[in-house]
Amino acid sequence: MATGTTSSTESADSSPARRGVHTQGRAAIPNRHLRTDRWWVPPLMTALGLGAFVVYSTWRAFANGNYYAAPYVSPFYSPCLASNCTDMNGGADWHLFGSWWGISPALIVLIFPLGFRLTCYYYRKAYYRGFWASPPACAVAEPHATYTGETRFPLILQNIHRYFFYFAIPVAGILTYDVVLSFRDADGNWGHAGLGTLVMLVNITLIWAYTFSCHSCRHIIGGRLKHFSKHPVRFRLWGWVGRLNRHHMLLAWVSLISVALADFYVYLVASGAFDDPRFF
Structure with missing residues (x-):
């Protein structure tokens, strides 16, 4: 027996x-799982939210127009690195890559911020669950027969996230410069501000908060230190970044929404849908 x-x-x-x-x-x-709650709602909402951004950003990236309304430039197109950029009246119009066969300059610029977000630890979790069901939720078995993690191509490329972080810093710096330029009027005179200035100011604040809340940023500042007592400044910075890191998921979403809204606002003004209200 x-x-x-x-x-x-x-x-x-x-x-x-x-x-x-x-x-x-x-x-x-x-059973596939023993959960009795609506565990499928979060991954579904994540997929819908990320999917909506992908559709919108793809449309805007290939539109190649209505991305500058003096003094505002869309964050999708800044810095404008192609010679077919609209004249930005003193803005970041560098013509670094020539005409590039007339392609949209956004396709050059978005490589770096999108690479930073695609390899972000939170966004990995979000689209792994929302699109690949790997796994769809906690305590719910994934439908895949095998699991190799991020040890094979293409997912092994996720490990270059820290390098995209280095690119994210100058990109955020350029967007900050664009916000400074937004305190001008259409003729380039300083001391003016409009609704677009406020939109761009909120957007760059959220982008910096999301960037500094990154796990790679926290590790770079203090992750390899063995004696915090010998590095009081870095310890304090590490603590600040750690507090931001607790809200990394929230900052990832609100900064994603804000960058799309900032671009959409510039699009509406540039297309003539309405005039930018000026505060002073």
Whole structure:
């Protein structure tokens, strides 16, 4: 009887159904999960939110127009590095890459902020769950038979997140410069501000908060220190970044929304949908 029992167990363990999270050594739970709440709502909302941004940003990146309304420039197109950029009246119009066959300059610029966000630890969790169901939620088995993590191409490229962080800093700095330029009127005179100035100011504040709340930033500041007492300044900075890091998910979402709203605002003004209200 012992032999028969062993044979039956081996046969069950080697069946196609016992793969992935159902391999030998895992709890033999026949149900996919034991959760009774609406666990599928968060990944669904995440997929819808990220999907909406992808659709909008793709449309705007390929539009190649209505991205400058003096003195505002869309964050999707700044810095404008192609020679087919609109004259930005003293703004960041550098013509670094020539005409690039007339492609939208946003396709050059967005490589760096999108690379930073795509490899972000929070965004990985978000789209892994929302689009790939890997896993769809806590305590819910993923439908994939095997799991290799981020050890193979293309997901191994996620490990370059820290390098995209280095690019994110100058990009945020250039957007900050654009905010400074937004305190001018259409003729380039200083001491003016409009609704667009406020929109861009809020956007860059959220972008800096999201950038500094990054896990890579926290590690760079104090992650490798063994004696905080010998580095009081870095310890204090590490504490500030740590407090921001607690809100990294929230900052990831609100900064994503704000950058889209800032671009949309510039688009409305540039397309003539309405005039930018001036405060002073």
